[in-house]
Amino acid sequence: MGRQLPVIGHFPYIHGIGVDSFAFFLEGYRQHGRIFAVRDTFNTFAVLLGPEANRFVLERETPHLSWGAAYGAEGSRVMGPTALALQDGEEHRRRRTPMMSSFRHQNIAAFSDTMVELVRSQTETWKEGQPFDFVGEVSELTFRVACAFLLGVQVGEDYPRFRDIYKKMFRPVGLALQAAGLPYMQRYRDQLGRLSASWIADRRARPREDIISRLLEAGLDDKDVMAQVLMLMFAGHDTTKLSLSWTVATLHQHPEYLKRVLAEQDAVLGDGPITAEAMKSLPVLERAIREANRLYPPVSLARRGVLEEFELGGYTVPKGWMVMYLPRVSHHLPDVFNEPERYDPDRFAAPREEHKQPYAMVEFGGGYRTCIGKELALFEAKVVLSYLLRMFSFELVPGQRIEAGNSGAMTSPKNGVKVIVKRTGRRVPMEKAA
Ligand code: HEM
Structure with missing residues (x-):
């Protein structure tokens, strides 16, 4: 029987309310090592840190640890009870397997032209010399990309309605109301239900190479498909937005490294199109994305429910x-x-290669449920940044404080990332036209 874990902190540290949770947990590691505990009103949490402890969490499945027991209650009110990230065991596999085929490398690679087109149209209206918040702009862009990849480009027609409903449901107050089980968001859920019913009816009549068709083929009913769509949009768009924002911010705080990224762009892409093939040869840019993900991983905290008591590092972590x-x-x-x-x-x-130690870098989780969108997110980051860095030069608005805030489970720049852009005068031809 292991010892009892030291409980070193309470509610504000878990939820980042009025305190610096990051500094608190880092100090916890310095004093107590890779395992200690914190408590909020409803739960006690064993905090596991470092590669070995990450491996432990990420390789354990039910009957030991459970995603459903961690996210199920709130998540099912927001996305629907069958959403992939709320499932365990066979129910999880039944949904993840058909989704995986949509995230195959060749599907992602085939999407590069669409991504370039989306970033081109999004940035057309950018005004030189006028400061704007990069995070807000890129949020719109990553939503469009997720929509196009997950739901098919012809959602273009439904796009403004879908964006509007999604924004209302998933802004912080909308999320909190839904998670608390309050009915205020029901009319948006109904509107969304009608919209997704029309997409589903379309795919039943004319199956396509997209996720909705794959899930229908796997026998999921309409509600189940909608839960997966909402979950994928939720999991895929804010995370990618943050990764892009931190990469742009950190690169422009380090102009020497930025120079190397630009030189690589010239050498690999020159004035040619952005191709999936070329994206494989951008190690300098790739390392900048990874370093931003290391310093500011978009997902800063993830949890599991404990279904069976276990021992780790000489301590007992009880069931519940x-x-x-x-x-x-x-x-x-x-x-x-x-x-x-x-x-x-x-x-x-x-x-x-400091990341080579297994489970040292866990920005995409790891193990059997590693982020399903990892390759898409990294590819998107390279395509979007290749376009932006060739078409624009960026300046960070002087005097701003770019720093991570405490927003629950995400690492967001609390004051945004204010930039000023200038057009470089270069062009990025489309692959098909080139
Ligand atoms: C830079 C961008 C992204 C980051 C940093 C990220 C991070 C993560 C992390 C840390 C997890 C594991 C959570 C846990 O262990 O509890 C995860 C899971 C997941 N991610 Fe991502 N993600 C990103 C992009 C995406 C995209 C683009 C999609 C889909 C369009 C996506 C879909 C998912 C899904 C569905 C899961 C749950 C997998 C499962 O339950 O089997 N993510 N992600």
């Missing part, structure tokens, strides 16, 4: 507790990453 793993804190452990506070994308290059 939760466990949490914290990507941002784990990415800042000095015994894993050299000078973890320092922006140093070359840490990912040979011979250092």
